[in-house]
Amino acid sequence: MxxxxxxxxxxxxxxxxxxxxxxxxxxxxxxxxxxxxxxxxxxxxxxxxxxxxxxxxxxxxxxxxxxxxxxxxxxxxxxxxxxxxxxxxxxxxxxxxxxxxxxxxxxxxxxxxxxxxxxxxxxxxxxxxxxxxxxxxxxxxxxxDAFPRNMFYNKTVFENAGLDPEAAPTNMEELTAALDAIKASGGEDMVPLFFSTSGSWAAREFYSLYMQYEPNLLNEDGTGVSENFQEAATKALEITTGFIDDGYALATPGDWTALFAQDQVGIVFAQITHLLSLSQIEDLDFGTAGFPTLGDTPANFTLxxxxxxxxxxxxxxxxxxxxxxxxxxxxxHALAWAAGGKVPATFAVIENPEFEAMEAQAIVTEQMDAMMLPPIIPEQSEIDVIVQENLEAIYGRQSSIEDAVNRMADEINALLG
Missing domain, CATH: 3.40.190.10 (Periplasmic binding protein-like II)
Structure with missing residues (x-):
């Protein structure tokens, strides 16, 4: 047509x-x-x-x-x-x-x-x-613009846990130590870590961790998943399910912003687009940081x-x-758009002194070399649905990691092949 x-x-x-x-x-x-x-x-x-x-x-x-x-x-x-x-x-x-x-x-x-x-x-x-x-x-x-995954952390929760409110964790060791301290200092309602277990955000978190082990979602000719897909996907999901099993995160976390504003959430995996709404919450003291390197190399899924x-x-x-x-x-006038909570697309804005004064955006922009976008293929939205549905099955305890990862691979291969 x-x-x-x-x-x-x-x-x-x-x-x-x-x-x-x-x-x-x-x-x-x-x-x-x-x-x-x-x-x-x-x-x-x-x-x-x-x-x-x-x-x-x-x-x-x-x-x-x-x-x-x-x-x-x-x-x-x-x-x-x-x-x-x-x-x-x-x-x-x-x-x-x-x-x-x-x-x-x-x-x-x-x-x-x-x-x-x-x-x-x-x-x-x-x-x-x-x-x-x-x-x-x-x-x-x-x-x-771009909106990579990043972290927001509650400085009040950090201070109550004896952590440096100006030092966000950057790797697995630092993150685990921070989560242990938050868990020990908070009450039973405290959620040390929030990450999404449903919807498109769950897929974006997964992609970020997956790409820290394997930069390519697909093989060289785009006819199926990377030959390292199952191994990298398994490692990524062992990290996220491990956070839930260790009591750091919830399998069905719900809306995090209200709890974050009430100092009941310590660390959030999110995206920079939430910056402006968080900044408008009265008395909320929070910090912004890049997405931590929990795998082999820095990588950050970005759209x-x-x-x-x-x-x-x-x-x-x-x-x-x-x-x-x-x-x-x-x-x-892209500086005005960046001020609303975005990574600018152009170097002219990134290098503008006025942008450099936007501390949170500038911190996230430092990750630009680690930004990983999805494959440039028409089927990507369908792949996202496959990944999302299988992630929800894992977090909903309806599937093992092994079975879900194999299903992802099979369904993506069938879609592209």
């Missing part, structure tokens, strides 16, 4: 994007922009869109009409819109979602001419984030948010150029 339309629009885009992307004031254009950000993230993106619409937008003749669609329904609604040709002009997508959309022919390409017009080059970006936006030699996404241009009936030269105008402005 999409292939012929895709090829036609590639030709059209190649012609359109050679032209200037600025829109004159007398030809004002309104673009629709779908954003999945809610909570503090939603506040930040709304403030940025409002700023654009009252400053640079009128000067360029561009107005952004943003619709917030919560994450739990975002991709379903976007996919339906793509199928019905009623897409927004501009949208957000996780890096691992881009290949499937591109394969289906539902995205416009950011051509070399468009990138040149925007002044964008790959050297300006964290390599892993930049590479994730390409599929089969074409660019379909422009990265705006990123990207701008995409969905194919739809509303995409014409004026609207495409208007979207590029907003993207260009957003890049110039």
């Amino acid at each position: 999409f292939k012929s339309k895709k090829h036609l629009l590639f030709i059209v885009m190649a012609l359109l994007l050679i032209s200037s992307f600025a829109v004159s004031a007398q030809d004002s254009v309104t673009i629709t922009f779908w954003s999945p950000f809610t909570g503090p993230d939603g506040q930040t993106i709304e403030e940025m869109v409002n700023e654009f619409n009252t400053t640079a937008g009128p000067e360029a003749g561009v107005q952004v009409e943003m619709l917030i669609v919560p994450w739990d329904e975002y991709y379903t609604k976007l996919t339906v819109a793509m199928a019905s040709n009623q897409t927004p002009n501009l949208a957000i997508a996780h890096s691992h979602r881009v290949p499937a959309f591109a394969q289906e022919g539902t995205l416009l390409e950011f051509t070399p001419e468009a990138l040149e017009t925007l002044g964008i080059t790959g050297e300006d970006y964290i390599p892993a984030l930049w590479n994730a936006g390409e599929y089969e030699g074409a660019r379909y996404a422009l990265p705006i 990123g948010h990207n701008f995409i241009l969905p194919i739809g009936s509303g995409q014409d030269e004026a609207h495409i150029n208007a979207s590029l105008t907003f993207i260009n402005w957003f890049g110039d």
Whole structure:
């Protein structure tokens, strides 16, 4: 259905994007922009869109009409819109979602001419984030941030346990010592460590630990799992189930933020996107740290948010150029987005003294060399479901590690083979 339309629009885009992307004031254009950000993230993106619409937008003749669609329904609604040709002009997508959309022919390409017009080059970006936006030699996404796994730790809990509130654990030995101290000092309601045992977060924690033993999820030709998959997956899951068996963590932990705010959780494996919401909790004294190296080498599973241009009936030269105008402005104001709790995608923001003053974000950004993104394949979302379901079976005591790991391997191999 999409292939012929895709090829036609590639030709059209190649012609359109050679032209200037600025829109004159007398030809004002309104673009629709779908954003999945809610909570503090939603506040930040709304403030940025409002700023654009009252400053640079009128000067360029561009107005952004943003619709917030919560994450739990975002991709379903976007996919339906793509199928019905009623897409927004501009949208957000996780890096691992881009290949499937591109394969289906539902995205416009950011051509070399468009990138040149925007002044964008790959050297300006964290390599892993930049590479994730390409599929089969074409660019379909422009990265705006990354959100690796990291730690938050409760400084009050650390002090009560006799631990240094300015020194987060960095390895297994330090982490175990901290958990022992927290467990000994806290009451029966104290949870020394929180990590997710269900949903997408469980998979992200697993990937981080797995990649500390084996950097590749798949074999070289992408037809199945890595030859070291079972061994690395088993080691990773022995760590997480060990935390539960030793009484450090809960198999069904529930929502951690309220307990963390009440000084009932010591350490949390999470992602930097929670920074702003935690900072808004009165009297909560917490620290931010990188994800610890519990395996053989540092590795940190990471995803990123990207701008995409969905194919739809509303995409014409004026609207495409208007979207590029907003993207260009957003890049110039990316510091404001990073302040909301993100690792910036570009070195220009990372090296900005104002960003370096954002202590928590800067600490997490120090892990950029250890950031590991998922394979750039259309099937990645399906692989995530396989991993997630088997993890939930393990943590729910419905499966052994050995059986679940073998099922993961078999199901992924069948999917790709």
